[in-house]
Amino acid sequence: MTGALKTEAVVIRSLRYGEADRILHLYTPHRGRIAAIAKGVRRSKSRFGGRLEPYFRLHMVLYQGRSELLTVTSADTITGYPRLREDGAAIDSAARACDAVARMFETADPHPGVFALLCNELALLDAGAGGPRTHATHANQLAFRLKLLLAAGLAPQLAGCASCGEADHLVAFSGAAGGVVCSACEAGGFALGEAAHAFMTGALGRALADVPEADELALRQAERAISETVEHHGHIRLRAASAR
């Protein structure tokens, strides 16, 4: 398959390459994650300007030759999320969100829902940047990951014991079982409090803009539940969801 590929894309990573080039990791709605080289982009007169920096959402034309690495032919900005770039916590959250997408969806399989979710997350980080209604929080980052799990078909079972189906006494979480477990099945799991359980259920059921609140202990437990689920069923290790 050679020729021009027209696609929307979010730049999730950008690595210096050679004298003036960059290798981009892009996330696209219909081609999943792809890698492309942008030639001469680090020269100040490059026609790409700064729009191939991470977190730009672009209309792109890429040339696909025989190599796995595509070549960027043109890039037009849909949005550069400019406010996000003025806020250290928002940049950090955007980096972690892109990294989670890159790790969990590293193939060319199309996941338009994941692309939309990533754009939604970047838009929220941009909208709340520098203000009191920031979305650059641990809770937001975990809610984003839970939605990625759902898109990957790995959403943890939260309604009843993942081992025996028991609806009460759900006191622990087991990555191996793929969800919460009851006191009889808790071996191999770790203690998961009610607040963490409620946070995960709430985060999965609500919009990203409307993430439920939870204390730091509950968030730590929820993060462990998410990480163990992806490790066990996706064989992927995620980076920490927050800097702290």
Place this chain on the structure above:
Amino acid sequence: MYAPPIQRLITELGKLPGVGARTAQRLAMHILRASPQDAAALAEAIREVKERIGLCEVCFNFADEPRCRICADERRDAGVICVVEEAGDVIPVERTHEFRGRYHVLGGALSPIDGVDPGDLKIGELYRRVSDPAEPIREVVLATNSTTTGEATALHIADTLRERSPDVVVTRLASGLPVGGDLEYADEVTLGKAFAGRRRL
């Protein structure tokens, strides 16, 4: 295909940035054809630079003494520090002849995703330098790259300095349109910043 010593040379040259397999072969052929003196001079220059050049104890720029030439130069303004990512970034700033202060080389930019945290850069050393009463600092100029990681690094340092050293002025290089660049090609974030930083003529 090649005798082992030639292959070894090609392999080593191929590790240089921007040098692919073809270029590495061409360079190796050039060295093979060169006079013994020229080839020895190249080898000696590489050996000497690794032996004699270290990092300045103050600013972490390259230096052939404990302090680099800029830190040792009494005519430079010790009250202003320009913070850059890499030692190579000192040269373009020096070429502008606009800056008469001293430097601080971080050794990279923050990127938690790549595992580059503040502890991996010379950021703690910068804070200590700024709060050292022996050499009062008036201004810190953040001249990290205007890439996403460079901006994140500048924001992080600015936040910390505001707290730790509130009397020190922290500035960031203005970003805008490159001289000779077409407005048509400027990306929207750059153009937006150029607008925000416009001045009266």
